[in-house]
Amino acid sequence: MLDSASHSHFCIILEMTSERIGSALNEFSTCDIGDALVKLKYPNGGFLDGITMYSPDRHDAKLFGQVITVKMVDAACKTSPSLPKHFCDYNEAGKVMFVSQPHGMYSACWGGLMTTRAKYLGAKGVVVDGRFRDIGEHRDMDFPVFARGQSILGSNGFTRASEVNIPVQFKDELWIQPGDYIMGDADGVVVIPVSHIDAVVEFCTTRKKIDELTFEALRSGEPIGEAIKRLRQ
Amino acid sequence: MLDSASHSHFCIILEMTSERIGSALNEFSTCDIGDALVKLKYPNGGFLDGITMYSPDRHDAKLFGQVITVKMVDAACKTSPSLPKHFCDYNEAGKVMFVSQPHGMYSACWGGLMTTRAKYLGAKGVVVDGRFRDIGEHRDMDFPVFARGQSILGSNGFTRASEVNIPVQFKDELWIQPGDYIMGDADGVVVIPVSHIDAVVEFCTTRKKIDELTFEALRSGEPIGEAIKRLRQ
């Protein structure tokens, strides 16, 4: 059992490790990481197909951080658990909230008030497997919002938050676990499970060097087939 | 029965009322109004889901006005009524044309010529429940065009205008009536029936004050759950 000093020392080490992981993965793009996860046979290559960047309004923007999951349910559902506080108050500094809304609903489950609160808490951004609203407010606050679509309607009467930091399903075998890392950019969004980070970093580091050499070769006029054959083997 | 002077006096009063209504609603966003209409149990909260802003190319643009409806039918349909003049000539100063195209067609029913005419007549913009084309021309003319999608094909051989200023169905229980108000912005499009305007303005006025206080509280660090509980009750 750890005493208090050891415990806090242990936490510092963990945090450093997490930061190291973060900065290691952050070198790469969603495309680099997706390829690694396909190679590692992770479901769907971790690709959150259908979710795109709405804010900020800059093509070179990138969101990266560890996930806090939120599960929304139909407002009419009486059997699902409830939360003791507003789901948005579970945001944490340096993290990314992933909100899972029941599919097929035309209401939003994220808006300008949530971004204001999340930003105050130091959150890096939000990924909504569903809809959001108040696009102008998120852009004005320069807060990253990735989502499946937009709406003008709030959640009242449509959905309510039921649980936080539980696994939520994205599609088929692809689940988002609390603590997973998530990255979003202009190409799309990818989720990276902690268990795969080392292998992803290794694959991406090697591949990135090869890609740089390939780009160089192509700019010099080498046929792409030959360049890939020569450099990727 | 009104004599000519009384009649024109009566019209001025009506216009002032309509202008008052316009400027009262115009204070709010599609999101504010959508929430009000959900609260008032108006079908779908008046949300015209799937219709987005294509022109102008400014995120802070907003379209607002009273609706002139147009019903398009399949060009092959011989039994539907015909119009004595081109549908676009029914545009009016300060109003918004709402064009309902049969779903699933890949042709456009609005283009650069129509925008030129509508603009000449003083129309504020157009909302197409269907497709449009000539995106560059609308943007160059700074004319608001909201639609479900784009096309390169004109209406010839695909659709023809059948009726104007009749109720047109958007989805399920949600119909657009001539005289309804419509608002479009970067979040989406909402239709407001005249019968609900007073209640919508009342709801939105109260809610807007609460929202301002909530934003202020959140920027000061109050948890969102507490702020909402304190301010919305």
Add this chain to the structure above:
Amino acid sequence: MLDSASHSHFCIILEMTSERIGSALNEFSTCDIGDALVKLKYPNGGFLDGITMYSPDRHDAKLFGQVITVKMVDAACKTSPSLPKHFCDYNEAGKVMFVSQPHGMYSACWGGLMTTRAKYLGAKGVVVDGRFRDIGEHRDMDFPVFARGQSILGSNGFTRASEVNIPVQFKDELWIQPGDYIMGDADGVVVIPVSHIDAVVEFCTTRKKIDELTFEALRSGEPIGEAIKRLRQ
């Protein structure tokens, strides 16, 4: 039979003709050409519905050129033919590659490496009936990329190129033949078969003059119905 000098002379004439065709069609927009092809009863008016411009990020951009087709198949397919070299090495100066990916796949079949190679070979752009990735790279290289959607995943394990310069089906009766011309702009994408070029140019030339007169009439306040009746008959 042609001797070498005659043959090269013949090729120059052909090239001039092709250039003449190119510059003649290039006067028009996708909308002009689509209307012509509808009039000529070409399937779907040549409209490649669902394919939109992702790069460059300028609304006034336009892609035009003769098509080189590429047929992708499921990577698992063992019975389809294979290519002796990388499909991207089949790009040619002044031409546009059209890549047909099996529908419903969430991987990309075009990316930054391909654009680098295609640009080196002088290709004008690419149209992907499927998905692409690396959006920032194409925009940075100012290379036109039109596609059905985006992805973060490369083709490895998903698709492989099977054949080039064979007819590929777009939808129902609409096929893309190698040698067809293709045009893409902010309104959409259209394919023009060589056999229809003369008739398309003729229709578009006449229609363009009428459209200019119609715009002028509308700006002077003539009702659109009357202007069209007067000028199009």
